[in-house]
Amino acid sequence: MNQTANAPRSVVLIEDDAVLGESLVQRLTLEGIATAWARSAREGEVLLRRQRPTLIVCDIRLPDGSGEALLTRLMPELGGTPIIVVTAFGDVAQAVRLLRAGADDYVEKPFPAQLLIDKLAAYSGWSAPLRPADDGAGWRSPAMQTLRRHLLKLARVDTTVLLGGESGAGKEVAARALHESGRAEAGRAAAPFVAVNCAAIPAELLESQIFGHERGAFTGATERQPGFAERAAGGTLFLDEVAELGPAPQAKLLRLLQERRFTRLGGREELPLQARIVAASNADLRARVAERRFREDLYYRLAVVELAVPPLRERPEDLGALAAHFLRHFAQAFAREAPELTAPAFDALLAHRWPGNVRELRNRIERAMVLAEGPRLEPADLFPERQAQEAPPLSLAEARDAAEREHIRRVLARSGSRVGDAAQLLGISRTTLWERMKRLGIKG
């Protein structure tokens, strides 16, 4: 992709050891690498908020806190800037934790300056660090920050990516974030994102939909039709629910991935695949392979990089931003003010298990905003089914009153609130209706 071998190289070095720090600054400067040196976590934070280097080198143990805490805090703002952590001998467990959290590499003290120069050389071909794409809310939790970092890095290469995660967790949102970052990285103003739900297209149509067809390829094919693979050129072909593909489409997809070429149905011309393939599945693909329901060779082709979108219940830190995002979204859609989420309502969100993940949150907020017109949303607005379950059953008298109340209201509405007309329709006297309305709390 957009690699610039001679891109200006700069390093922010966060290291409290004066001897090591000075020798590294000298050596890096000799190599023509602009180096800014911070001797504490605080200084490092100030530097990183001011400048975006080609590479960050950060010691784990600093006099005013740990490098791990600093990097974890800043990770969401660092885009894809590569990070090398410097660990003391024996701190490997911490280094591994940081690698999982999104750091790129580590060096163990003592190390020769040349080792750092070599590592830097591997990164200096990278173009200017990416800014995260504007991909909605819900990326605050550590798990989502790590995912975002991985996506930002993948934006630089065309590798096939497999996204796992429960239904509604945000796999398509993640695929779009990757697509947008890739588009920005390549400097393209626009690029197609073509999403195909493999479970929703009938098996007999799938092939022609993905690969397209020539005129006359089958009955009803009156014109040449480009398929999704062709339409995604220069962008992303997103294959959702890939586990649901039958054996024949699996074989076709494998060929597409192996040869990166395809032919339209009924055609002879070989066309190159010019899109990145991102596949998603909420089923455990490895288990499907073990059960021989999914081809192993296809699994390996798809899972060149495998990432998981964590379920919402494992990232409560994202709930507030996501809820606020959907409140704003539906307020705009319904042309009304966004209601406020009361503290008990927020507690109810935190306590819920979210089997339907972000999609369920979105649906609950949408339904609450359709039904509740007030300026505040209460737990009952978001979880109406619980109220129904928790309320004690009505007595016979209460049930009769409720039914009468409902019926009288309806008849009153039909008779334009004229009590005399309503009484006639109900087969009772005006006075009896007045009495009932009073007892049942119906306003005339």
Ligand SMILES: Nc1ncnc2c1ncn2[C@@H]1O[C@H](COP(=O)(O)OP(=O)(O)OP(=O)(O)O)[C@@H](O)[C@H]1O
């Ligand atoms: N980070 C987010 N910000 C805003 N909306 C989100 C976010 N994550 C998910 N959503 C919303 O939640 C819904 C489900 O997301 P998405 O379709 O990406 O999930 P999925 O994991 O692909 O689901 P499925 O497996 O059912 O296809 C969508 O309406 C999406 O817009």
